[in-house]
Amino acid sequence: MTVQFSSDDDLARQTRRLLESLKTDADRRGWTFHAPPPKAAIPDFAEDYEPDALIITPDGGVMIAITTRSSLARNTRLAEIAQRVSEQPGWSFRIFYANTSDPPEPSAPPSTVEEIASGITEVRALDETGHERAALLLGWATLEAIARLVMDRHGMGPARPLSPIQAVQVLVQEGYLDDEDARRLRSLARVRNEIVHGGLGTAISRRDVTGLIEDLEAMAGALRQAA
Template sequence: MIATPTANIERERLLQLAEEYRERGYEVSFHPNLEDLPDFLKTYRPDMIVRLGEESVVIAVKSRSSLNSSSTQYLRNLAQAVAENPGWRFELVMTNPEDAVYFPKAEGSLQEDEIESGLQVARQLVAQQHLESALLYSWSLVEATLRIVAKNEELSLPRLEPLYLVKKLATEGLISQSEYQLLMNMLSLRNAIAHGFKTTQLTQNSVCELIEIAEELLESLHTGEATA
């Protein structure tokens, strides 16, 4: 059977993710066999599972062209099954050629003062219980902050995808392990919401913690102290 262009793209992205996780010390398992899956995953076929210590991550890579009502329901059920098991989290990675990091209408990244003002707005959204809006907006501010931190440290960023950005700063010791873990969890939630999936895992406290990370990173730019 000849692989479709979409399938090839998804596989290439999966291989990239595997390498990034290996660099951070994770054990990587591609398309694990049924006997290697825990009971709650035996009715699913994860693209990849990575493990490090007590953390296990179930990863699915999809392109918009490969999503339909059936696959969307499958992913929703898989995410729910993973969420019900402590120590496990679900990561949905969307990949498309047209989604390459190129912003023809962008007029430059947000600056520090704009991010700080935006974080205040995000806190207001949290206070008003608009958690999904607060998360999507807060995440955009976090991404802008991470780019500023990377630029300040003169890091080379061949890619600007948020997943790569978070892992790069963690590898360089610019964010702590606890911050990395929170950012990865919130990125999974952000992806789910941004692509039209429901989630019951979003809390007021988690969004506030995300906002605090951005605030602390901005503060570290002026103190010269790493957060890790």
């Protein structure tokens, strides 16, 4: 098991809340949720690994580990397990963090495909009128909206707020971005972060903004086809 409870009641309570939230989301979709999962429900490819929770879907399932950020830094095995699970058709591996702080306020529901399309139109209009910085920031907001909708569709738990790098990672894992596009967007994320944190003089390439718009349009098209 990934989680080891001690006398820390706050950690145990936070973990229970997280599991309850995941179960509610799975029940809403008509999926089977186990926490902890019985050995008979754990697929053979997990070998001796016992996840903290397991979601069974019509196409496969989601193996879930719950940990703290400090514990994750010491747990090198999770990367190996995540790789093994990702190689199985229909299966994914998700890590959720429990901590002793109060749980965050529930985030807004994920955007619709129509709202994402409207966002892309606004990004393009800003770019075409010479507002590259505004276009870049709204473009990243739209990219996160796409990632959160992908999370919702693929049963990856409540569609929580994501950092730019997390959003890119979700889209790579679920096949909406290839590795080359992901590398370019991770580099562009640094430019986005500089602007957000006061770098008003940060130079922006028009080509970078155009590339971001093209990525958004391609992913939005994939979302429409998958709907």
